[in-house]
Amino acid sequence: MAEINKVAVIGAGVMGAGIAAHVANAGIPVVLLDIVAPAGAGPQSNGSNPNRNAIAEGAVAKMLKTDPAPFMSKAAAKLVTTGNIEDNLDLLADCDWIVEAVIERLDIKQSLYAKVDAVRKKGSVVSSNTSTIPLATLVEGLSDSFAEDFVITHFFNPPRYMRLLEVVGGAKTKAEALDAVSTFADHKLGKSVVRCKDRPGFIANRLGVYWLQAAVVEAFDAGLDIEDVDAIVGKPMGIPKTGVFGLLDLVGLDLMPHVNASLAAALPKDDPFHAMNRPLPMVEKMIADGYTGRKGKGGFYRVNRAKNKAKESVDLATGEYRATKRANVEAVKSMGRKLTRLLDHDSEHGRYAWRVLGQTLAYASALVGDAADEIESIDEAMRLGYNWKFGPFELIDQIGVDWLAAKLEASGMAVPAILKTASGKTFYRVENGTRQVLGMDGAYRDLVRPDGVVMLADIKLKSQPVLKNGSAALWDIGDGVACFEFTSKMNALDPDIMDLLTKSIRRVKKDFKALVVYNEGSNFSVGANLGLAIFAANIAAWTEIESLVAAGQQAYKALKYAPFPVVGAPSGMALGGGCEILLHCDAVQAHAETYMGLVEVGVGLLPGWGGCKEMLTRWASSGKLPKGPMPAVGKAFELISTATVAKSAAEAKEQLFLRPHDGITMNRYRLLADAKAKALSMVDGYQIPEPPVPLALPGPSGKVALEMAVAGFQRLGKATPHDGVVSGEVANVLSGGDTDVIKTVDEDALYDLEREAFMRLVRHPGTLARVEHMLLTGKPLRN
Template sequence: MANIDKVAVIGAGTMGAGIAAQVANAGIPVLLLDIVPADATNRNAIAEGALERLKKADPAAFMSRDAARLVTPGNIEDHLAALAECDWIVEAVIERLDIKQSLYAKIEAARKPGSVVSSNTSTIPLSALIGGLPTTFASDFCITHFFNPPRYMRLLELVGGPATRPEALEAVRHFADHRLGKSVVEAKDRPGFIANRLGVYWLQAAVIEAVEMGLDIEDVDAIVGRPMGIPKTGVFGLLDLVGLDLMPHVNASLAAALPAEDPFHALNRPVPLVDKLIAEGYTGRKGKGGFYRVNREAGKRKEAVDLVTGAFRPARKADVEAIAAAGRSLTALLDHDSPHGRYAWRVLGRTLAYAAFLLGDAADEVEAIDEAMRLGYNWKQGPFQLIDKVGVDWLVSRLEREGWAVPPALRLAAGRTFHRIEAGRRQVLGLDGAYHDLVRPEGVVLLDDLKLNRQPVLKNGSAALWDIGDGVACFEFTSKMNSIDSEIMDLLGKSIRRVKKDFKALVIYNEGSNFSAGANLGLALFAANIAAWTEIEQMVTAGQQTYRALKYAPFPVVGAPSGMALGGGCEILLHCDAVQAHAETYVGLVEVGVGLVPGWGGCKEMLSRWSSLGNLPKGPMPAVGKVFETVAVATVAKSAAEAKELLFLRPSDGVTMNRARLLADAKAKALSLVEGYVPPAPPVLTLPGPSGKVALDLAIGSLRRQGKATPHDEVVSGALAEVLTGGDTDVTTPLDEEQVLELERSRFMRLVRHPGTLARIETMLLTGKPLRN
């Protein structure tokens, strides 16, 4: 298989630029080309402008400043010769066949033999794209359909043609999987491929039915949200996000390409309200609003469109209680004799039937369609998983009762389910009517799969310890939001003793959306409200002791985070021998946001890391200053790469681009540390003492006078400064880690009694937002 060591992206629009950024995030040089603008003195202006926008994008397109330096902007008139250096050329220009084919002819003349060319098209069939082009081009050509934004959306639909070389497809598949972090789903050369064909049908059904039933859009978004396992944006929030003006174009494109018998045509009719909104500039979040808007003339009031009158009105909360009453289960909601229930059925019933209709057409495998919707539209469960949830026979019976067509795939599954677990293995029903083992790509290991055929070594209500083979144990958080509580601390202590006895190494990992949101604030607030100060101090002490035991255990410990690793979740990583982090890991010590200081060794570990860095000026103050400026403003790294810059991760820690490969990579790292393992030596810290505290106090006071810090910020930052500078220590007297931990503990306990801190904790629990008091 040929390596992909350099990439070109042609088309510097939103998608092309985003693809280029993700290639750069993988550490691969990428050439970003676009046309020469008319009347421009800078012939690279379009690509250079796109690069500048990428650097400022929010959410960030680049994982680090270094990644941005790997993108070289240019133009297709002066720099096509550089394609000869590229192994993969991605075309991401406007969705017009004539423009694409004209570009392909130029690419063919410039590229090197065997380089792969792909299109990011979402609407034009591959057979049309290669029409009239040389066979040499067709053999190296495929479609790679990314989803926006390319950094964060994990789905990549890969489409090959009859002439495409298997080696070309495998090179792209491997690179997209291992280097870009994508889950690659192979789709057939059909209009819309998988995710957009089903997703557009779902959105169209949801909009048409809501308009015709005259429902409130807040209720609609709630109905298709949590009950169906769909993101809280729902339908109308999602359309605002992607842009209302795309809807007519995508619908028209699909309608022109799909055969006459496709069920999509029955739903493809104009929605005058949508046309009206677009005409008035309401194209979604990129415009002045969409189905929802913020009325600044009315004091930034959130408003929503009334689907009956077409006028904006004040937004209201969804009738969640009525929806919940109708939907004790998903089937109960679909069966409920109410407007909510009828709407739910008319949207989801149609969508599930259409998913079954696509089996054998858009894709031959149930899992391909499920994965496409889970990752392309962020559904919690794929459509066939939802069919299993409501029951195949129930769905067939309901479709027949409504007089709707029943797809052959549903007849095939009658009396059964599409998914099952047999002898500890996940199996999926095939088009041949038989069940087949679900085979993960080589190197993909999921804890949820391993748990099917084994029992936990240890377990309580908040955590579990699993044997994952080869002498490696895995410690898993299972609490809500994976927040750290006394049960996790208790089981972690027991697990350390068990691993010492029966295993070679320990990996700390889970498959939640976030590694850990930090300590359980609800328990802390409850204890504070009943003045259980002794219990709170015991919890802090237990955490410090448990994390120290983890750090000095006689076996290697590897943390394997993904998503948020905040507060206590960050501190556990700081005490691991090594970390293998998913690229999308967001790490930070955020305790100041709730009026506290890190209390489980976070200050001590960060001081140790920055003090041992060789490129800082001499003396204790530079390291103290670095930690203070990071922790005092609750800095959260926006990627694993940025976490390395902030020393939440070490330069030697590993990064895994594909989330599904994280556990296998972490296990391999743990095993690599076993031979000759020796626990780390305890740190000895030289801290500046009161003189350093004075310097930090001056900085805090300056921020307070400028209005950049609140009164309680000053209190919390002052306590943090005391910890980081060593309290009353003399600069000539080094401190051991127990002394620094005592400073953390005492300042934590002082702050947790403060009314300002208790107000911050309560506000965070109620609103999810920090209180600026």
């Protein structure tokens, strides 16, 4: 199978540019081409010397300013070579994969393919990002050699963050072409690749657009409030809290008519989608008036700046905005954990929930054998393409196959063949510790992970934890490697975790070769359990709080100097204490979408589990700063006092939350296997790390210099009074306390300074107000 070492993307619109950026995120050189810019376009143009590459160059420049960022680091942008399709098609000659992401017009695409075919190298893969034009139509009239190398690769927007990639091959497509793109997308781009049939909308958009349309149409028909609709078609069904109307605001109301029209044109006349694809005059008027969602003046929801930023919502009956109200849905309140109670609730809300979910699940069931033969592909497409917590067949298992079939029949709806096949069964089951899935033939087969994928969820099906308490567990993941897992709510760190970590270090020393710190939550850890801290503060249990700080320091220090390799494996947020545990690991294998930072100042505290000490010693020994006592102090102070959070693993390396030798895994599913391999690679010849060299720190004079800088921000209104208090304590720790440059401060002294400063802050009324506000609102208090 040919390797992909260089990529080209043709079409520098939002999607094409985003694909190019993500290829660059993987460290792969990429060419980005678009049409020749009109005269005068672009910052480097004038009437006599137009910048013909301005469209592609402008796309890269725009992405460097976009938030959320398409690039994982600004350095990645340097891997993008820009050009235009008239002057620079020769740049495709050494590309292994060429992605077309131009306008959805067959004539334009086929004209481009002919030009590409003339310059591409033999065996290079060409793909289209289309989701509306069948592959067979795209290659019609083109050479067999082109058709053999042609596939569809349907990315989801934004390409960096959406993990789903739908891949479609044609009748003539070579297996090598499909495998090359699929492997590259999996390992290098971090995508979960779902193979689809060449059917309109493939899987995710075929089902997702039907679901959205059903939810909106049924809401109009029932005359419901959109807040109630989003409360129903949201968390109760495992759908993001945006619900339906919030999601449409996010993606843009003006996009839906185009998507609906393309599906309607491509789907067979008997497809149930057509019954849902009704014109909605009120929505058409909103789009015409510029109410296209968050990118416009507002959508179904808006912030009315003329009314002191009041939050408003559209009334579906009148089309007028009114004050946003709190959802009040008895059917949701009374359902508990049983989805069937919501779907069976005798109310307009219950009947609405059934009409939307019943029709959606029936449609999903009808897609088996059409869009895909495997139900797990449909589930994966909806989990990753639309951020559903559960795929449709996982939802059916929750409510019961027979219950759904009976309810459909009672509602006068057809029961799809796969539901009849599954009668009396579930779609998924666990047999002898192995997860199995039902096939179209009615027989179960094992769900097999791809090579190089190890999931803790699978290990749990076949084993019991080595150690366990209410907040953490230690697992044997094979080959002499143990895995320490947080299991508390949001993986918040508490005394139970520190206690089990200490016991786990002793157990690993006795029975294992290495340790991985990892979990499969959406976030690695959001930090310490603030609820426990505020409870202890409210009863003045200062000794208990200091014991917790000391226990964390001792556990993390024991982890750092354990007689075996320790590898942290984070994904998602690793904040506060979650960042600090990673700072004490021998190495880190981070998922690319890891967001690390020491954010304690936001709640009026400072890193008390070695975070100040680790950032200071890292920057002091990095060789990246001028020599002397202040540069490292100043850099660590900047990162900690501003609660800086790296927005990717690549950015975390720039800020030294990660070190140069730490690894990055693009595919979330491959993280545990990569971390385990890294741990095993360190076993032979492993030596306990030497303590950091004691530092010559500036002492009170350094503290004063840092405090003066904060005072300047306070005068400008960029820092609050309590920011000054907290920053002063951070400055005291990083400056070494009562010392001067002729003395040195060792690791233990920095631990002591952290703990003492933490305790002074936790007693401060300003800090207690910040912690309480964060717990109540989820937002920082600017006091």
